[in-house]
Amino acid sequence: MMVDDSVIALFRSRLSEMGWEALESGLRTDEIMKPHTSFRVGGPAQIYAEPSSTEEIAALISCARELGIPFFLMGNGSNLVISDEGIDGLVIRLGENFSAIRSEEDPENSEYTYIYASAGTLLTRLSSFAAKAGLTGLEFASGIPGSLGGAVFMNAGAYDHDMSEVLEKVIAISSSGEVETVGKEDLQLGYRSSRFMKEGGIVTEAVLRLKKGDPEQIFSQIKEYTEKRTKSQPLQYPSAGSMFKRPAGYYTGALIEQAGLKGFSVGGAQVSEKHAGFVINTGNATASDIDALVRKIQATIKEKNGVELVREVRFIGRGFDS
Ligand SMILES: Cc1cc2nc3c(=O)[nH]c(=O)nc-3n(C[C@H](O)[C@H](O)[C@H](O)COP(=O)(O)OP(=O)(O)OC[C@H]3O[C@@H](n4cnc5c(N)ncnc54)[C@H](O)[C@@H]3O)c2cc1C
Incomplete structure (x- = not known):
């Protein structure tokens, strides 16, 4: 159901009252979704936000819930067809504003490195980050145009590999609004499916564990996959x-x-x-x-x-x- 303009105004003032002025002033209304999707279709979202922290995401959701505003969370929009008539309520997009990456060697096994990345990080960027660091395991993701959060949600994969092979744990906001850490054994990753698809929740960060590899081999594997994709898609x-x-x-x-x-x-x-x-x-x-x-x-x-x-x-x- 369409959200009334008066409720949208209340949503804005509620965010400001809670101290989220910058987030409130960045909100857009009637944002055309077409440029935000890889299919280049889609009408307006009534309210549109690009938060830059877990706290901002949580604030948006809690205000939306309080006022009965439906919300939809998207990443890079590469697995979506958005209706020409648009989307009722709030669209939260996790993109460049929310795309920090850092890495740390596994203190228990120097053959491995952990990568910590925010959910809006593009998989293409993550794959290239890993390759440049000489880490193997994300070569398959080099041509997938989604965000890390979308890739966890979909258990994205290609060439007989998928996210389940590299994910260690995920930080998420559960459907009841709690920030939780979900270990790989509880992610329920199957063919293009995950726990988040079944139970809801928003992935805010993921931790990946990658093995040190031979940079030359990593780059040549990426090149091979890219050629395959360009040839067949x-x-x-x-x-x-x-x-x-x-x-x-x-x-x-x-x-x-x-x-x-x-x-x-x-x-x-x-x-x-x-x-x-x-x-x-x-x-x-x-x-x-x-x-x-x-x-x-x-x-x-x-x-x-x-x-x-x-x-x-x-x-x-x-x-x-x-
Ligand atoms: C040219 C092309 C090639 C592709 N090749 C592949 C491929 O080889 N393999 C493959 O698996 N896919 C492929 N895809 C599809 C797509 O890139 C993946 O499904 C990707 O994982 C979607 O990520 P996204 O960020 O774009 O998600 P979106 O399209 O924005 O959203 C998809 C779903 O994920 C949910 N979601 C997004 N972010 C989060 C989050 N942080 N927390 C919880 N839920 C979230 C959304 O609510 C939505 O339901 C391809 C797409 C294109 C256009």
Whole structure:
């Protein structure tokens, strides 16, 4: 439900009263989300904030809760389709403002180093930080355009590796508002899934444990992955990467291609000619175009192969229910 302007005004004054003047003055209203997503679609968020500390995130959430304002937390917007009609309530984006990285050698085993990074840190930057420090384990993440928080939430991965291999623990604000430390054994990391997907909560920081490696090998592995990606993925078009989770026993791209849907389009949304597992924005796609195309693909594959394609990309905002 739309939040009333008077409630938005109350939200602002409540933040100021609590001493968060800088945060309050940085708030934007009716912020168009299109430039904040890799798909380049999405209407306005009623209230939009880019906090720079865990305390600021906690303040935003506690004020929003107090006033019954719904909120949505995003990272780099690379796994989202945001509704053309926009998002009700507050959008909190963890980005550059919240992207500190530091490292420390494991005091118990000098072969390993811990990296502490804030949730808004881009995976590409983190992977390059690790490579430059001669640490191995994050090469797979060098081409994933998400934030660290989004990567924990999705258990992002590529080339048979994923975040579960390098995460040691995560600092998070739980759905009840407590700051908690969650060890790797409790993160429930599975194929593109995590505890946060099931139970809610906001990742604010993650601690990774990486092994010292041979810098030459690390850089050459990154180069190989980059070449593979550039060759096989339509990176020149806006998208959110693979649209669907991989169904057991099948390759999504092959299923879609065999169904004759390669190149099929609805408005400006198209099944990529280069990789049928990707839906791309050819220039003027709307979120509704993407949604309609995805439904068409799902219905066709269900009918032809009896396979349910499950969306990996999250559809958020008015009219979308995931
Ligand atoms: C060209 C391209 C290639 C891609 N390749 C890959 C790939 O190889 N492997 C892969 O796994 N993915 C890939 N992706 C998808 C995407 O980059 C990942 O899913 C990434 O982890 C999403 O991170 P994000 O910060 O962009 O999250 P967003 O898109 O901003 O959000 C995604 C979800 O994560 C939640 N979230 C974000 N931050 C937090 C946080 N701090 N705490 C709790 N929840 C949070 C959001 O609420 C939302 O539900 C690709 C995308 C593109 C565009």
